[in-house]
Amino acid sequence: MTPAPAIGQHIRFSKTMTVAEQALFTGISGNLGGLYVDRTKARDAGLADMAVFELAASSLLTTCLSRLAGPAHRIADFSVSFAHAVPVGTTIAAQATVSGLDAAGTLTCTLEACVGEAVLIRGTARLAPVSGGADV
Template structure:
């Protein structure tokens, strides 16, 4: 689904997904990241977590769905300014939320939030801003 109407400040979209073990394995292969807490469930449990930790960038990737669907096919991610506020355990459900904060012909600016357990009020695990830029320009 691509946006076909002009964006307005305040437009919001969310995307909700559970971070799975299979996706963790795929991201390990894609990134080459073999950080112990991300690939060794026993080590993560020894450190006090219920399971391996999801890759921060994999969690953040959920927000790209919101950015792309709001901005449309003629835009790409041009800038991110983020804080990674808390770890996410594999098996957790995350809700990514993007809200339009400014629209010009040169960029579309967004607030980004990723929440864990959003149905119970949600705890922010990633927060910040993004700018989408035209593909050609």
Template sequence: MTFPTQGQSITFRKTLSVAEQGFFTGISGNLGGLYVDRTKAKAQGLADMAVFELAAGALFTTALARLAGPEWRISEISFRFLRPMVLAETLAATATVTEVGESLAFTLTGTAGDETVIEGAARMARVCADV
């Protein structure tokens, strides 16, 4: 088993699309106007429909999995969304290792262009003691 090293980071980038928004609507059942109705979103001052926050946050799971590997699972995760993201924005989801031991700790930073739009933290635990 290999461990990530403190300070190591990985960034996963993805442009969030209408199709993915539709999939998440189906999974979550969330029909909030900001997320599914362009007219309502624009009336609230957004350029397009807002991206589901948890769909954006899910991009961090890719970075975490790539850093930690298959022996680890997410045991804690938290996000702070600094502003709404809208469809067609590209999110760069960066996970950085801050602690290595019996568990792994990470800071999470999401940027759209040069702007930080998401901040967070995560902790990963071993899947089982035998791994």
């Protein structure tokens, strides 16, 4: 079994959000909101292109959590706030940092995703150890 990461340990993951991924997320989520799927509506709202789905952007944080904690942990709690919309084609740098570890092995992490120096997403997550829970 891999040991839990130490307090202060962090991992960063960056990705440019593409039109192809936007289309895939539309298919997965069923979200056909004009800001996300209609360039004209997005431009009318002041963006250079369609807005990146906020949950797709925050999924970069889940990549960090998975890489940080490994397969022995799962997301038990995930809370994020979004500062503003960003257009498709934007590169987002996500980071998760271990800020706590309890006796049961649950990790607490601080989350941040930035576009350049500007913070786009802030939040927290708790990662619980995977145990032999009930099959659903």
